[in-house]
Amino acid sequence: MLRAFFRTEAGSTSVLLIATVLALLWANSPWGGTYEAFWHTPMGISFGDAHFSLDLRHWVNDGLMTIFFFVIGLEVSYEVRLGQLRDRRLIAVPAVAAFGGMLVPAGIYLLLNFGGPGAGGWGVPIATDTAFVLGVLAVVGARCPDPLRAFLLTLAIVDDVLAIMIIALFYTASLSVPALVVAALLLAAIMTLRWAKIWRAPAYILLGFALWVATLESGIHPTLIGIALGILVFVYAPSDQKLLLAGEAVQEFTSEPSAQAAREATRRVQRAVSVNERLQLRLLPWSSYVIVPVFALANAGVRLDGETLRAALTSPVSWGVVLGLLVGKFVGISLGTWLPLRFGWGTLPGNLVWGQLLGGAAVSGIGFTVALFIVDLAFDDPAIHAEAKIGILAGSLLSAAMGWVIFRLAWDRGGVCAPPEAEPAEELPELLTVPVGPEDHVRGPDNARVTIVEYGDFECPYCGRIHPILEEIRKRKPDVRVVFRHFPLRTLHPRAASAAIVAEAAADRGKFWEMHDILYDNQRFLTDADLEHYAAELDVEPWSDVAGHVSRVALDEASGRDSGVRGTPTLFLNGVRYQGALDLSSISRAVEELRESP
Structure with a gap:
């Protein structure tokens, strides 16, 4: 599951990068005025006298991105129940690292913006963009082993969950109690279907859409519902009985091929795998190759003329985001990794070396998808909006460059694969104890x-x-x-x-x-x-x-x-x-x- 996730996310990085560049080119072209005009085009659904309408950007940010966070919820559910997050000692280090990687950037941002008009944007530099991070690690190649990818994926999952909680708690402007009650009832209905083991997709799709509308009307950002529904999707390891039944169905099809036998074999094989995993297989490519790039196209466009850049150079918002991503993420994740290792709270997957961990901490400063998402929630002023986006782009580029340099230095200095605490305190022997012999x-x-x-x-x-x-x-x-x-x-x-x-x-x-x-x-x-x-x-x-x-x-x-x-x-x-x-x-x-x- 992790390996498939790595391949999809790393492969989608180029698509995401292309979408980002296109957004910037569009916003800075002679037709730059059409960028904002297009994404503010209203689009709605009417049924009799009832009418529901949002502009295109909000359909992307509030609608499509709910599917993105639904996929994150699926991944969280799988990892907690069957994957790496089952082992508390393996969770402890990346979880504390993720917490440090959010606390320090937020603190740096507030140091520069406390009491100012940009103070509400302290959540912008807290999130790590998983797709871009894994894409950079793919470029790093052999310098980045699979255990580091696993560590950073776990960190990113915890990071995403904490970011969603922050969005729900601190970026909800007002609440509509009636809509909130309707949303709670719809969520209870979905949980009842799950408890009754009724797995009819149309029922879940209808209830899920109604829940999304109710949540949107309640004032809570609907992405919170996306991750909650993803966590609720049933996940299980294939049982021996289901594997046996699947094997028998396939064998029957092999011995006597027919449409009926093919349908039965397909059904049995699918049932052997949990709904969670099947949904991940179907939705992850759409999320990675379509939803996130469209989100980047809708949100990354910022005017980079002389006036805007001069304003960003002197803006505490821009500098808060840049330093939060570049310095805050690196320091916070490094300290958050060292503390649990120092006090024995947990272990690392594969006992990674510090050069690899520091490189991973640096590239974790690439904050893009969720950072742009929070910008849209935190600021109403278009000027501050632009300054924050420029900070995100600059901080992410600098973080990627710093990570690449750290990996390169660790490699070129002649690294040795060993755990961070592998070297004993006593002096190591200098001589080879077993001389070269005929068996060598x-x-x-x-x-x-x-x-x-x-x-x-x-x-x-x-x-x-x-x-x-x-x-x-x-x-x-x-x-x-x-x-x-x-x-x-x-x-x-x-x-x-x-x-x-x-x-x-x-x-x-x-x-x-x-x-x-x-x-x-x-x-x-x-x-x-x-x-x-x-x-x-x-x-x-x-x-x-x-x-x-x-x-x-x-x-x-x-x-x-x-x-x-x-x-x-x-x-x-x-x-x-x-x-x-x-x-x-x-x-x-x-x-x-x-x-x-x-």
Whole structure:
């Protein structure tokens, strides 16, 4: 579910970006006056004497965006009941980080605007735009592992829920009690249908639309209903009985194909999967590729002429939003991550390293969709409206740039995959405890003057980066050999252990280094199916002796722990721990010094 979500959100980022650019071009073109005129075009529904009308922008912001928040509600419901949010220790860190990432930006904004006409916009810099963040992480690529995406997705879910609560509590102008009572009755009717296990889509659609209208008339923003309805949608893990019935129906269709059997097989298979997951599959592409881009097109257009930009440069609203997103998000999320880790309130998915966490904190300052949403609720003055939007655009761009720089610096300085608290307080051993022997995987001559022992992990991006560096050194210096020992970081890289087992299976056929190179060339594709495909290419049986290969990997791990290995890659040059940077020039210089020594 998370992987599908990542792919859809990251892929939709380009569409969202195009919509944003189009809005800006439209608003700043010679026909810029038509931008506001178009989105203020009224559109309504009439039934007899009853008439319900909104302008196009409000149909987008109050109508289409309710579906967007409904999808968020579906995701929250799924993650709490079946996904990552079931584990309270995994929730604690991103939840506190999300709270810090809202409190600090709001505080920075109020420091600059308290008592002024823009004070009500303190909610603008609090929200993170999930689609843009995941799009930036897709560009970052191997520098951003899946656990960081999972951490930021959890943070974004908590962030969205808190933002909706803030909208409901602080951006509701007035309440209509009769409409509120009608909305409560309609919500109770939907909950009754759910309790009675009546799953007729037309009933839910009719009641849901009526609830949306009643909520809109009550004064509460209808997006709150969107996320509430999403949370109410039933979610469950497929039961053995439903899976068995689905399997039988498919088997019956396979043996005697017919339209009737096909319909029954389809029905049984669908029932095995919860309504929540089926709705996510259908609505997520519409939300990501249509609703959010249309929202950006309707709201991101702001005039960027000299007068507007000069006003924004001196506006506390613009600076409050920029600093809230750029500095507030980074500081708030970083502190909110450090505190629960420091006091043992929770753990990280995969024990991420701090360079990755800081990069994630920086890109979380990309606030767009919900930020623009709150601008529309917070300000009536068109001038302040424009200043806030310019702040959102500038702050989001700067946050994306800062995140990219942090990821790049962490990568270029030669990172090591290890948990933030992995290094023990005591001094680590300097010497390799188990010398190179005949059972090791060696590349190079037996009489080499320099032996480089690498403790590596096939899923570690830093190991993938150092792999061509060691090969280049070996090609330049024929009297250097490289020894690879397994040190899979199971909590950080869940596929590394399986990859190590398959590499050992290849070693049984004398093809360890061929498999070694294939695995590092395909680090992002290490599922069991991928590993079996690579094994087939080398005519290797991947799971022929799993117990024996696990024991062989365990020997390498034990020698690594005894030698003080705590992360990957860790290098030993002629039996001594290498402490320098993990780049070609630094390692080559260290190797050359050993070659020249007597």
